[in-house]
């Protein structure tokens with residue numbers, strides 16, 4: 171598998187506190203990579219470095235390199251808006267805008283200058299289809315996104331992220347606020363999307379990582395303890411700490 175993201179000797183500090191330590195990882199394209207580990211081990215922090223969302227947190231300092239498709243994303247000449255278009259993100263809590271379903275999905279394309287109604291209609295339909303939401307909402311696209319169920323709102327947020335045609339989708343605990351049926355729908359959706367997108371997901375749910383991902387990274391105290399194929403990591407971990415974690419001895 172080709173890697174699309176290369177992280178080398180990455181250290182991240184929140185003020186004096188070092189949250190990531192000497193992280194070096196290669197993340198394959200068009201596959202699902204899961205980040206697992208106990209609370210506070212740095213999973214979300216690392217995820218946020220991949221589209222520079224950490225830039226928004228004052229006092230954050232990054233050392234080392236993160237490259238996407240061979241280009242360092244922390245270079246001075248990188249346009250962060252363009253980067254975030256290529257590297258979309260879906261959060262723990264669905265966060266649709268208080269706008270119509272249509273306007274939520276059309277938001278990104280409009281921001282990037284698309285105004286033609288027919289073109290926007292096509293993008294909205296395609297994105298909602300990709301998020302397996304089209305059939306549920308096609309007859310009431312003008313309805314407020316806030317009137318949808320939590321699971322639908324999360325799929326809408328995925329559609330909104332896909333509307334700007336990213337290469338990479340970051341998912342930060344994106345099912346943890348959902349019921350089991352909505353969670354399953356999103357897991358199925360993510361499986362479909364991996365044929366077209368590179369997906370990196372943070373999850374507290376080890377079963378989810380085992381069900382959904384091809385690669386798993388286990389973190390502890392801001393460090394990578396183990397990174398391997400998901401089947402291998404869960405069936406035959408090489409590090410005692412991974413074994414303890416996946417067998418529920420801590421975390």
Ligand SMILES: Nc1ncnc2c1ncn2[C@@H]1O[C@H](COP(=O)(O)OP(=O)(O)OP(=O)(O)O)[C@@H](O)[C@H]1O
Nearest residue numbers: 184187189207208209210211212213214215216227
């Ligand atoms: N904005 C911030 N300012 C200061 N410290 C932070 C900030 N965000 C996270 N941290 C600290 O960095 C460490 C890693 O946090 P992070 O949220 O990345 O962990 P996590 O593994 O994603 O945890 P969880 O599973 O609970 O979401 C923690 O010790 C946390 O307290």
